[in-house]
Amino acid sequence: RFTVKELFAHASALANQSVSVTAWVRTVRDSKTFGFLELNDGSFFKNVQVVFDSDLENFSDVAKLPISSTVTVEGTLIYTPDAKQAFEIRAAQVRIDGYSVSDYPLQKKRHSFEYLRSIAHLRPRTNTFSAVFRVRSLAAFAIHQFFQERGFVYVNTPIITTSDAEGAGEMFRLTTGTNDEFFGKPASLTVSGQLNAEAYSLAFGNVYTFGPTFRAENSNTARHAAEFWMIEPEMAFAELADLLMVAEDMVKHVIHYVLEHAPEEMAFFDQFVEKGLLARLQHVVESDFARVGYSEAIELLKTAKVDFEYPVSWGLDLQSEHERYLCEQVFKRPVFVTDYPKDIKAFYMRMNDDGKTVAASDLLVPGIGELIGGSQREERLEALKKRMVEMGLNPEEYAWYLELRAYGETKHAGFGLGFERLLMYLTGMSNIRDVIPFPRTVGHAEF
Ligand code: 4AD
Ligand code: MG
Structure with missing residues (x-):
């Protein structure tokens, strides 16, 4: 299991290898056949992107996950140094470790420091x-x-x-x-x-x-x-x-x-x-x-x-x-x-x-x-x-x-x-x- 910081630091060495990470969900996007999770575990301020598709047995649960839920993802690290995201994880399994309620106050938009x-x-x-x-x-x-x-x-x-x-x-x-x-x-x-x-x-x-x-x-x-x-x-x-x-x-x-x-x-x-x-x-x-x-x-x-x-x-x-x-x-x-x-x-x-x-x-x-x-x-x-x-x-x-x-x-x-x-x-x-x-x-x- 790696921290987000470690994944960023060793992405090229981990290319095509199986990795696992436990983190909080920062964003969820999905279409009918696949979706993206952005995960953060506090070790670094950047998020790891995870791609999951409808082969996942719990696809519809993952696609509906409230922001700030806890998950453990296992999958393959795909290294793409020339892309906007230097790497992503193709999920083989997404285990839901804990659910957040749906009214999480930190949304993707930028909040003012005063509100925060x-x-x-x-x-x-x-x-x-x-x-x-x-x-x-x-x-x-x-x-x-x-x-x-x-x-x-x-x-x-x-x-x-x-x-x-x-x-x-x-x-x-x-x-x-x-x-x-x-x-x-x-x-x-x-x-x-x-x-x-x-x-x-x-x-x-x-x-x-x-x-x-x-x-x-x-x-x-x-x-x-x-x-x-x-x-x-x-x-x-x-x-x-x-x-x-x-x-x-x-x-x-x-x-x-x-x-x-x-x-x-x-x-x-x-x-x-x-x-x-x-x-x-x-x-x-x-x-x-x-x-x-x-x-x-x-x-x-x-x-x-x-x-x-x-x-x-x-x-x-x-x-x-x-x-x-x-x-x-x-x-x-x-x-x-x-x-x-x-x-x-x-x-x-x-x-x-x-x-x-x-x-x-x-x-x-x-x-x-x-x-x-x-x-x-x-x-x-x-x-x-x-x-x-x-x-x-x-x-x-x-x-x-x-x-x-x-x-x-x-x-x-x-x-x-x-x-x-x-x-x-x-x-x-x-x-x-x-x-x-x-x-x-x-x-x-x-x-
Ligand atoms: O200039 P001050 O009051 O000095 C002293 O307390 C001396 N006893 C220090 C010493 O010589 N050992 O406070 C020192 C520094 C200030 O320059 C400022 O940076 C900070 O403490 N400071 C405050 N910071 C935040 N909020 C306040 N209310 C502060 N009051 C002082
Ligand atoms: Mg002074």
């Missing part, structure tokens, strides 16, 4: 989502491979936490129904594993996390989800410049990996989702990412011949229209913006000598905006405490985090990459809801 979101439990059965979620799996593997090959230790940081890692007040609060203080104090779902990753970095040197994070952000955009996966490497003895090199290498590694291991899926996206995707990704792996200081970026925006909706001035955060202008119009490739004003960034970022900016960097990429946020961490105990107080945080609530400084004031740096945003960048899919299996956004937690 409303049947998120069935959409992985379509070609597009088959390709998206196979690439998601491969990209996750590529990320582990990248870090493991460089000696980074994979750390599992907690999902339930009592400290706000970003200090931004976007935590989902946990309650048990009868007792709000199961943990002795209010607990929440984590917004980032960074603070815990820092603890392990200051023991192992280089570490990374890869796990779910949660944000109660009221942003109803195509790039924000309430539950998303983040990769957070943290490196001891490292500065901002070291971090940018790792981030650039990592993004390029993942692109190479999916181009090499999912060529058919990537070609499918190039044809049906974003024309020119392959050329765009090729350009990204071949060019160096750009770098620009925040202050210079502000000057570039001020002189832009574009009417921005939001104001541009030193000290204000960049809005997504500004971010996209910088990477899409000015640099035309991924760009690291560095050294942001301290007041628009998190408490843990290392103060620069000017006392006004921090050693932080966001990676902005065309089509998406912010893909990565990172920084060198404030390792100086007194400076960190002072900053926390200035920002209205209570140092006592972060006592363990401060001890990481007390016991070694070690330089270190790290970043966070939003996995779904990376997938949008890799596949050309334009909505974050279409690259995570069961999306959670404002007003939506079905399935």
Whole structure:
């Protein structure tokens, strides 16, 4: 018995041989004397074509099969390299293993992504989502491979936490129904594993996390989800410049990996989702990412011949229209913006000598905006405490985090990459809801 993927891979070697495949029926067509089945088993997004004729003892049952029924076909593989279908199976036997009811919602016509979101439990059965979620799996593997090959230790940081890692007040609060203080104090779902990753970095040197994070952000955009996966490497003895090199290498590694291991899926996206995707990704792996200081970026925006909706001035955060202008119009490739004003960034970022900016960097990429946020961490105990107080945080609530400084004031740096945003960048899919299996956004937690 072969998978559909194996039949495609070995069609010429299997020519005229007897093969068997178990799969779901994607389409059925028949005339009086013969018919066609298109079958898919999930191993590949393409379908295998099966021809059956009226010699089949159960011909009329097969011809009436509802879409999505399960069958096992045995027959001869006919190899036709010059035809539209490179091969087909002439069925000697079609065993019906399971019947679908007749109102299967996925018909042969193309459905909108919006409609498919409303049947998120069935959409992985379509070609597009088959390709998206196979690439998601491969990209996750590529990320582990990248870090493991460089000696980074994979750390599992907690999902339930009592400290706000970003200090931004976007935590989902946990309650048990009868007792709000199961943990002795209010607990929440984590917004980032960074603070815990820092603890392990200051023991192992280089570490990374890869796990779910949660944000109660009221942003109803195509790039924000309430539950998303983040990769957070943290490196001891490292500065901002070291971090940018790792981030650039990592993004390029993942692109190479999916181009090499999912060529058919990537070609499918190039044809049906974003024309020119392959050329765009090729350009990204071949060019160096750009770098620009925040202050210079502000000057570039001020002189832009574009009417921005939001104001541009030193000290204000960049809005997504500004971010996209910088990477899409000015640099035309991924760009690291560095050294942001301290007041628009998190408490843990290392103060620069000017006392006004921090050693932080966001990676902005065309089509998406912010893909990565990172920084060198404030390792100086007194400076960190002072900053926390200035920002209205209570140092006592972060006592363990401060001890990481007390016991070694070690330089270190790290970043966070939003996995779904990376997938949008890799596949050309334009909505974050279409690259995570069961999306959670404002007003939506079905399935
Ligand atoms: O910039 P953020 O908030 O940084 C942190 O959480 C740091 N603790 C990371 C670190 O230094 N270890 O988030 C990092 C990345 C963003 O650049 C973005 O790609 C993604 O996480 N992200 C989101 N993705 C989807 N939906 C959301 N609501 C997101 N918020 C952030
Ligand atoms: Mg950020």
